[in-house]
Amino acid sequence: MEIWTIKKLLDWMTGHFTDKKIDSPRLTAELLLSSVLNMQRIELYMNFDKEVEKANLEKLRDLVKRCLNNEPVQYLIGRTEFYSISLKVSPVCLIPRPETELLVERAIEFLRTRTGTQHVCDLCTGSGCIAVAIAKNFADANIIATDICDQALSVAAENVAKYNLGEKVRLLQGDLFKPVIDQLDGREFDVIISNPPYISHPELEKLEPKVKNHEPQLALNGGPEGLDIYRRIADEIGNHLKKDGLLLLEIGYLQGQAVKQILEETNLFGEIKVEKDLSNNDRIVSAIKVKE
Template sequence: MIQADAYHARLSRLRDCWRPAPDKPEETPENTLLALWWTAAGAPRSAVSAATTMPAALDVDAQARLDTLLAQRIAGVPLAHLTGRQHFMGMELLAGPDALIPRAETELLATAAIDLARAAVQDRADALVIDVCTGCGNLALAIARGAAPVRVQASDLSTDAVGLARRNAAALGLDARVDIHCGDLLSPFDTPQFHGGVDVLVCNPPYISSGKVPAMAPEIAGHEPALAFDGGPLGVSILTRLVQDAPRFLRAGGWLAFEVGVGQGPAMARRLRNERAFDAVRELHDGAGTVRAVLARRSDVVEATA
């Protein structure tokens, strides 16, 4: 049984010295401490998973490990880097500095992509999803898990992220249906095999403008890979390329689905509505009414080629 006095003393310290980050609302002082407690005990788990069970008592060495972890968390080291775990769409994922930590806000895009993939599977048994900027693989794996037997191909420019994503696929038993490649956006798939054959193309891109990066919370800018959040001068460099390239890969009736930063959604939706290659555009709003994801359906217009 957990030592009540030791638990409450550390919880009081955490409450006094640390405040939850807005981008990780699932982390509270209580489940943060429990996640660190489990990690010190040698059974790491995410804040969400740790909140459901009470860990056992710690011996002297484990208590020392807990105090070290607690000091690191108060100093700003992300919880997922200390535990090596992050919860996303019901999955317990491996996490770390190799890739962006999955956020709860991305579950809006994941849920929509799963629905689109399920609809595609009903139409054809060999339905195909491509996830670019896959990071630790959270979107690709959530779609594969939620829309079986859909096939998923994923890519990331970072070799470190690709390695982490592959480890997650193996840990979840999804590596037979999820292939993860190292490459820039759609370049790993730029072959006739994929042209015009993709049912859902999904992306959670870097979308923070370069000028805003220095002002980001140190917990993000100082610990997570800049490649995963720096979206160029206006924050939409990757999205601009994606919108331009997507029609070549999507089948008629296929969907492009991507996350956007706060304030970017309406402009990206307007751009897509002005593109002949798309015939339907949806804006997905979060609980605050902000557009955080955009979906666009590939029309059956055949573009002229040079």
């Protein structure tokens, strides 16, 4: 009977994934195998000649098949890295993207210019990645994170619990600000941050199969022009953001001017900035509220 060692499996998967044009073939092979063997990736290299037992070969075979069917590797292994934090993910929530780290960075920079407890609202929290990253990196944060999808919030709850952030992050289920209104005694926030669904209907059709067929529609579909949630946030922001507070929104690369205009029409903000990501695409809109 053929003997499959860790090295042999890694080499075989890497070759196979390369042939089938899977992204980052070696990394994908390492992630799948380390997940099946419950090892760190580095441990694979320390155990190159170790034989992999039959039950694990079967588990791996199933993951390889699903990977070739374009299921994102993060869902297959149930976790991802965001802002250098390991987070649980599942197909009920969007896989946090590296671009969203810039949004977190800007929030933390702003929070560090202020003193005392800072109240933050993370709308559309999904896996809770933004709330967890801010809470882990800013000691005086008091965060409310909302999502309409209670299954996504269960994932967020696991991520909050994993890092013992339950005292700093409160998760509420409901439509945008609705659960905040129900819970709060009229409190306003220092920072309101959101990475909402923002894919337009024409763009939804063109998404790569990995995203289109596996990530939740609720996390992607932003209405006909992708702007529905921005319009709703703009309508309600006056009641929830403090004067001198910061609104931070992730946007699609074609939405900078449209979202800027939506915010201008509120007459609540000073300068409204559109910032690019590392790929030189518009990615963030930020604005300080200047009116009561």
